[in-house]
Amino acid sequence: xxxxxxxxxxxxxxxxxxxxxxxxxxxxxxxxxxxxxxxxxxxxxxxxxxxxxxxxxxxxxxxxxxxxxxxxxxxxxxxxxxxxxxxxxxxxxxxxxxxxxxxxxxxxxxxxxxxxxxxxxxxxxxxxxxxxxxxxxxxxxxxxxxxxxxxxxxxxxxxxxxxxxxxxxxxxxxxxxxxxxxxxxxxxxxxxxxxxxxxxxxxxxxxxxxxxxxxxxxxxxxxxxxxxxxxxxxxxxxxxxxxxxxxxxxxxxxxxxxxxxxxxxxxxxxxxxxxxxxxxxxxxxxxxxxxxxxxxxxxxxxxxxxxxxxxxxxxxxxxxxxxxxxxxxxxxxxxxxxxxxxxxxxxxxxxxxxxxxxxxxxxxxxxxxxxxxxxx
Amino acid sequence: xxxxxxxxxxxxxxxxxxxxxxxxxxxxxxxxxxxxxxxxxxxxxxxxxxxxxxxxxxxxxxxxxxxxxxxxxxxxxxxxxxxxxxxxxxxxxxxxxxxxxxxxxxxxxxxxxxxxxxxxxxxxxxxxxxxxxxxxxxxxxxxxxxxxxxxxxxxxxxxxxxxxxxxxxxxxxxxxxxxxxxxxxxxxxxxxxxxxxxxxxxxxxxxxxxxxxxxxxxxxxxxxxxxxxxxxxxxxxxxxxxxxxxxxxxxxxxxxxxxxxxxxxxxxxxxxxxxxxxxxxxxxxxxxxxxxxxxxxxxxxxxxxxxxxxxxxxxxxxxxxxxxxxxxxxxxxxxxxxxxxxxxxxxxxxxxxxxxxxxxxxxxxxxxxxxxxxxxxxxxxxxxxxxxxxxxxxxxxxxxxxxxxxxxxxxxxxxxxxxxxxxxxxxxxxxxxxxxxxxxxxxxxxxxxxxxxxxxxxxxxxxxxxxxxxxxxxxxxxxxxxxxxxxxxxxxxxxxxxxxxxxxxxxxxxxxxxxxxxxxxxxxxxxxxxxxxxxxxxxxxxxxxxxxxxxxxxxxxxxxxxxxxxxxxxxx
Numbered sequence: 001x002x003x004x005x006x007x008x009x010x011x012x013x014x015x016x017x018x019x020x021x022x023x024x025x026x027x028x029x030x031x032x033x034x035x036x037x038x039x040x041x042x043x044x045x046x047x048x049x050x051x052x053x054x055x056x057x058x059x060x061x062x063x064x065x066x067x068x069x070x071x072x073x074x075x076x077x078x079x080x081x082x083x084x085x086x087x088x089x090x091x092x093x094x095x096x097x098x099x100x101x102x103x104x105x106x107x108x109x110x111x112x113x114x115x116x117x118x119x120x121x122x123x124x125x126x127x128x129x130x131x132x133x134x135x136x137x138x139x140x141x142x143x144x145x146x147x148x149x150x151x152x153x154x155x156x157x158x159x160x161x162x163x164x165x166x167x168x169x170x171x172x173x174x175x176x177x178x179x180x181x182x183x184x185x186x187x188x189x190x191x192x193x194x195x196x197x198x199x200x201x202x203x204x205x206x207x208x209x210x211x212x213x214x215x216x217x218x219x220x221x222x223x224x225x226x227x228x229x230x231x232x233x234x235x236x237x238x239x240x241x242x243x244x245x246x247x248x249x250x251x252x253x254x255x256x257x258x259x260x261x262x263x264x265x266x267x268x269x270x271x272x273x274x275x276x277x278x279x280x281x282x283x284x285x286x287x288x289x290x291x292x293x294x295x296x297x298x299x300x301x302x303x304x305x306x307x308x309x310x311x312x313x314x315x316x317x318x319x320x321x322x323x324x325x326x327x328x329x330x331x332x333x334x335x336x337x338x339x340x341x342x343x344x345x346x347x348x349x350x351x352x353x354x355x356x357x358x359x360x361x362x363x364x365x366x367x368x369x370x371x372x373x374x375x376x
Numbered sequence: 377x378x379x380x381x382x383x384x385x386x387x388x389x390x391x392x393x394x395x396x397x398x399x400x401x402x403x404x405x406x407x408x409x410x411x412x413x414x415x416x417x418x419x420x421x422x423x424x425x426x427x428x429x430x431x432x433x434x435x436x437x438x439x440x441x442x443x444x445x446x447x448x449x450x451x452x453x454x455x456x457x458x459x460x461x462x463x464x465x466x467x468x469x470x471x472x473x474x475x476x477x478x479x480x481x482x483x484x485x486x487x488x489x490x491x492x493x494x495x496x497x498x499x500x501x502x503x504x505x506x507x508x509x510x511x512x513x514x515x516x517x518x519x520x521x522x523x524x525x526x527x528x529x530x531x532x533x534x535x536x537x538x539x540x541x542x543x544x545x546x547x548x549x550x551x552x553x554x555x556x557x558x559x560x561x562x563x564x565x566x567x568x569x570x571x572x573x574x575x576x577x578x579x580x581x582x583x584x585x586x587x588x589x590x591x592x593x594x595x596x597x598x599x600x601x602x603x604x605x606x607x608x609x610x611x612x613x614x615x616x617x618x619x620x621x622x623x624x625x626x627x628x629x630x631x632x633x634x635x636x637x638x639x640x641x642x643x644x645x646x647x648x649x650x651x652x653x654x655x656x657x658x659x660x661x662x663x664x665x666x667x668x669x670x671x672x673x674x675x676x677x678x679x680x681x682x683x684x685x686x687x688x689x690x691x692x693x694x695x696x697x698x699x700x701x702x703x704x705x706x707x708x709x710x711x712x713x714x715x716x717x718x719x720x721x722x723x724x725x726x727x728x729x730x731x732x733x734x735x736x737x738x739x740x741x742x743x744x745x746x747x748x749x750x751x752x753x754x755x756x757x758x759x760x761x762x763x764x765x766x767x768x769x770x771x772x773x774x775x776x777x778x779x780x781x782x783x784x785x786x787x788x789x790x791x792x793x794x795x796x797x798x799x800x801x802x803x804x805x806x807x808x809x810x811x812x813x814x815x816x817x818x819x820x821x822x823x824x825x826x827x828x829x830x831x832x833x834x835x836x837x838x839x840x841x842x843x844x845x846x847x848x849x850x851x852x853x854x855x856x857x858x859x860x861x862x863x864x865x866x867x868x869x870x871x872x873x874x875x876x877x878x879x880x881x882x883x884x885x886x887x888x889x890x891x892x893x894x895x896x897x898x899x900x901x902x903x904x905x906x907x908x909x910x911x912x913x914x915x916x917x918x919x920x921x922x923x924x925x926x927x928x929x930x931x932x933x934x935x936x937x938x939x940x941x942x943x944x945x946x947x948x
Contacts, residue, residue, distance in 0.1 A: 029399075267782040270742050271843070275796040275850065276769045289786035 023293075026370040033366020039359035043173060050174040059167035059325065068158035070165075070344050104134050157344030159333060168325050169348040175326040177356065179240050180307035186245030187306075188299045191252025192288075198253070199260025200283050209253070217250050225309070226318060235321040240313060244306045252298045259291040293371035300364040304357050311353060327353045386592045387414040387437065387456050387560055393449035394432050394441065406432045408616040409452070414560060419586055419593040421603040421624075423639070424613035425865035426836075430596050433613075434562045437461060437594075438479060439469045456560075475505045478553040482565040484545035488537040494521070494548050495533035498555065505556045520551040525581060542728075543574035547581070554585060561586075562594045567602065571727040572892060576936040579606055598865060600639050601895075601938040604628055612636045634659040642870040644899030646922060646937070649673050652877070653870040653899070675902045676917040681717035684886050685739075685772075685854055688713050690748035692731075692738050708734045710910040712748070716854065719884035723901025723918060725894055725933065731910040732890050736856045739888075740774055741765065752854075770800050770850035777859035779839035783831040789842055790827040796849045816845040820875060837868035844875065848883075856888045861896060873900060894937050898922055906930045 027033060049055045110128055128134075157165045198209035216224075228243050263269060264287065272286050307327075313319035314328020322329075327349040334346035394407040407429040414420050424430045435441050437454050439461060454461040456476070461469065481487045489497060495517050502513040514533070521529035524547040537545055546566060553561055563582065567575040583606045586593050595607060603610055604624065611621040612635065620633035631637045638659035650670035692709040709731040716722050726732045737743045739750050741757065749756040757768055776782035783792055793813045796802070803809040810827075817824055820841040831839055840860060847855055857876065861869040873896070880887060889900050897904055897918070904921045906914045906929065914927040925931045 267776045267778060268784045270737070271774070271776060271782045271846070272784070272795075273742055274740055274769070274774050275846065276766055276799045277795070281799075286784055290784070 036362035183244035184302035187248035191249035195256025421607035723897035726907035773847035
């Protein structure tokens with residue numbers, strides 16, 4: 001009765017636009033949801049900008065000193081590290097090519113030989129074969145280190161190769177969010193099509209999809225993911241999207257199927273049958289818009305889920321390749337750094353992920369309330 | 377207001393005003409300052425169409441309005457004994473509810489909890505309010521079930537709600553409501569969801585209980601006809617205001633308000649069949665219409681009309697699984713045969729479960745038949761391959777009962793009307809189809825602006841007009857109206873019936889008019905077919921069947937029709 005009263009007054013209002021506009025108005029009334037929406041849009045903007053190469057395109061460039069601390073902490077003081085001290089040679093295995101000093105690998109051998117030959121021997125007898133090459137390398141590296149001086153601190157610190165952690169986090173946002181969105185879209189697509197077919201036709205088609213679903217869900221989730229990853233045996237963003245999309249459709253399938261079961265016996269579908277609308281038309285033109293809010297809410301729930309899954313996959317080493325950075329691979333690197341007290345890479349990835357996931361979850365809640373106000 | 381001594385008044389409502397907040401700026405006044413008394417030991421009927429504020433009034437008396445979006449004006453008072461119920465503390469109000477004032481709702485199926493037995497739910501009321509022990513409560517519950525006329529109460533007390541019929545469920549609800557001997561029983565449309573024969577039983581039961589327990593009943597309904605039998609006083613509400621209140625005799629015999637008159641006369645009556653039904657506007661005009669001025673319409677078949685559709689031996693069974701391999705057959709339609717004459721209306725009457733809707737849906741091929749044939753232009757529609765059916769589909773159309781669910785909520789009205797034309801390639805271009813849509817808007821009385829609006833922006837009557845217009849796009853020969861006006865208010869029902877009649881006069885369509893409302897069928901149909909438990913028990917011309925019903929079931933149906941005031945007087 002109460003709904004009837006309110007409903008009839010809503011009708012009495014002069015202008016009252018489509019259902020999506022009404023849902024948007026309801027959404028705008030939810031302040032928290034709106035804030036979350038702004039955050040999500042911001043991250044989305046980051047993803048697009050980074051994907052187009054507008055920002056963080058040079059994330060792999062080594063701009064700072066190794067493990068450069070964040071700017072708000074200040075440069076590392078102990079231990080003071082002279083630029084080309086011979087002692088640094090011992091450290092070279094860890095520092096790698098980033099150490100500007102160039103050591104002649106034959107120096108020790110040559111001096112030994114010269115010592116054995118004796119001081120009086122002619123100089124031409126023993127010629128350093130690497131002398132020219134070394135001279136050139138020294139000249140070049142001297143010029144380079146003169147041109148780019150490595151920053152002692154970076155905005156949010158650097159990793160062990162001196163790459164900017166902030167830029168890495170932005171690039172990681174691009175990877176993780178893209179994976180989340182694409183995988184969720186794939187899963188929602190599969191789930192919707194399967195659910196529509198099963199729910200609408202019923203009978204043996206429904207049985208078939210239900211058996212398929214049951215078999216699929218009887219395998220432990222992580223095991224299934226790792227198995228598919230093993231079969232595909234190819235690292236990369238596309239692989240991760242396929243893994244998550246192909247395993248994640250099950251929940252959406254069940255919900256969409258239930259919605260179709262409910263809607264196919266509604267009078268408006270009978271009416272569509274009466275006017276001669278085909279099965280496909282009834283399924284996707286008539287019913288789908290009426291269940292699209294369910295799909296949309298599921299889609300955004302799965303974006304959150306898949307972002308987290310991608311992080312887990314990359315952390316376990318089944319995720320994106322070494323040439324790309326994601327929040328998961330950042331967390332993986334952060335394991336070793338944390339022992340040395342370099343916490344900023346961990347913090348950057350965690351903060352970015354927590355912010356996006358929380359905002360997306362709140363956004364999803366608000367979306368559900370706006371699209372399906374009966375739940376309130 | 378009815379003049380009463382103060383000791384005769386049980387509940388006095390003074391200047392009750394209820395607002396609903398729609399959003400930040402808009403407020404809807406549901407009840408606009410009404411005052412009335414509920415006298416001791418009598419039945420007060422609160423009558424009005426949907427949106428009149430009658431249910432809101434009842435909820436306000438009980439303090440059950442949703443707190444978050446409703447506001448009861450502080451000037452108003454609901455006086456019960458020495459209390460103002462609107463200012464009572466929630467705890468005290470809760471004690472009062474169920475013990476002194478109780479309520480029965482419209483839908484018994486959704487008011488009972490499906491996972492508990494009837495006895496448990498009744499016992500809960502008794503142990504909470506009367507502090508009875510378990511065995512005492514059970515004994516009292518059996519007594520109550522017997523009192524409300526449930527057969528074998530000792531067995532039925534352990535039944536779950538789904539094991540009872542709709543009428544029995546409503547009886548259980550009444551038993552719960554009277555369990556604590558309330559002073560006031562509020563019944564909100566208690567018989568609207570029930571069949572006409574069950575409705576009569578429940579009304580009789582309520583009248584009987586009111587006398588025996590010497591309580592007062594506030595009976596809320598949209599149907600003035602049911603009021604005549606049981607009410608002592610009648611209050612007519614419209615748009616949150618009281619239009620008229622008075623004794624039942626005065627309201628029925630000498631209504632002063634034009635709206636009351638309209639409500640009484642909009643409903644088709646068994647005695648008369650005017651050419652057009654009067655609508656509310658006819659009475660609110662400066663020179664109100666007199667019913668005698670409308671010419672009567674004669675109905676019936678002459679016998680030489682061409683037959684447009686013939687149904688032969690139609691049967692439909694539904695199967696449910698029993699055990700592992702067993703199947704139980706339920707025969708919804710048993711060997712039904714009839715003929716439909718061109719340009720005439722065949723009324724199909726029966727109670728819920730009689731199979732009348734199944735007949736309609738099976739003819740449309742919306743259900744698969746079990747056996748039988750439907751001949752249209754000499755061809756059996758049911759045996760046709762799907763491609764061939766498409767050509768005939770547009771010529772038989774259906775209008776469903778519920779205009780709220782038979783239109784796709786995500787389509788604009790324009791899309792809804794253009795779709796059948798696109799599917800059947802009616803009209804050569806989109807522009808032509810659009811023009812045809814606007815023509816139909818005019819025909820069914822919808823504004824042109826409807827084209828870009830969504831169904832939820834229309835009222836029930838307007839939505840039914842959209843559904844009718846959708847059928848008209850295909851210019852059908854046969855139109856099946858499946859309870860098409862049952863969900864509408866009396867005044868709107870009259871408008872839609874008039875529209876259907878005008879369209880039949882213009883296009884010579886044949887109607888199959890399915891309804892449980894015998895008065896409406898009498899008004900619309902040339903021929904009436906009565907169905908009971910899947911079988912046709914009687915077919916005859918409509919005047920004939922109402923004057924000389926032959927089958928006992930038809931007689932029982934006819935005697936259950938609420939007669940309003942006049943015949944109620946005649947029988948007593």
